[in-house]
Amino acid sequence: MAxxxxxxxxxxSVGPNCYDNIGEVTHFLGKTAAVVGGETALEKAGPQLRAGLEKAGIEIVDWFVYGKDATMANVERITSNEKVKGADMIFGVGGGRAVDTVKTAADILDKPFLSVPTVASNCAPVTAIAVIYKENGALDHYHFPKRCATHCFINTSIILDSPEKLFWAGIGDALSKQAESQLASRGKALSHTPLLGVQVGLVCEEPLLTYGRQALFDFREGKVTEAFTESVLDIIISTGITSNLVTTKDSYYYNSSLAHCFYNASMVLPVIHKHLHGEVVSFGTLVLHAVDGNDEALERMLEFNRVLGLPVTLAELDITKPEEVDALVDRAVTIKEWTCVPYEMTKEKFRDGIYKVDALGRELLANK
Structure with missing residues (x-):
């Protein structure tokens, strides 16, 4: 039986005034809400979000900062809060780690979860997966909620007020989705849902190559433009839809591959912790293409990274010693994404890919 x-x-909902649409969604969910998020995120989104909730007739039963990282301790702070337990719905406000923390708590409490991203740095606001870290910053585990967010409110004016580096890194993170879903699923007999997801993944790269540079210029100018909005939607929605269609807890996982393997493994190095997720993932995407022998894609993405200032060398990630690369490679073999390739992976193949990217990147920077 199937x-x-x-x-x-x-x-x-997307746009500079999208919080005005909250009532259209919450009308079916109840009348009370707990709002939990990052400290800065709650400050910046607060006035518009409170106004949107008031317009929707929603009573805010609690409003508080979740913590500083997506850890189980912070998840438990939310799930043990009596006001949260009594709320009809939970709003998660902030970046990826804040959203993942609140998303996990809402799933445990079996409450409707509404995401309010204040940065465009990844697809966490709409995915049915959460990345949970240990207290020391290392990867702990993935949590798989029963469903993605009930709704996501993408206020582009709020995102425009976020740190530029987070948007910049978001472009770097989103660029990995197409390459990773294609590589992880290559040679597999795909049923309807992952087949659909892999095809959606094919629209995640080109919009960023087309709009990404202009979007960064518009961000600096403080303008909500087509290029900016298209890039935000690519980072949050296109990659998020792909993720939801190619990810299950047990049956299949085509969501990530060697780019995120590089990132997750790199967390063993203290020097990496000062770099942003998408920044490191963007280098990992280059490693993926190098390992896969796709020189055309590698050349194209090297140039794009160079133009946007994303890393093309190990030194830009403060990885300067062979033993640091060795530690990263040793850690990589223990990461789930190590196996998300259509061939046998070896330490030598991964290490060679890293050094190939670094050599080409150093040459590119020397000749620019």
């Missing part, structure tokens, strides 16, 4: 399963896909 397996029974449920797929949830993102519902979202």
């Amino acid at each position: 397996e029974n399963y449920t797929v949830t896909l993102p519902h979202y």
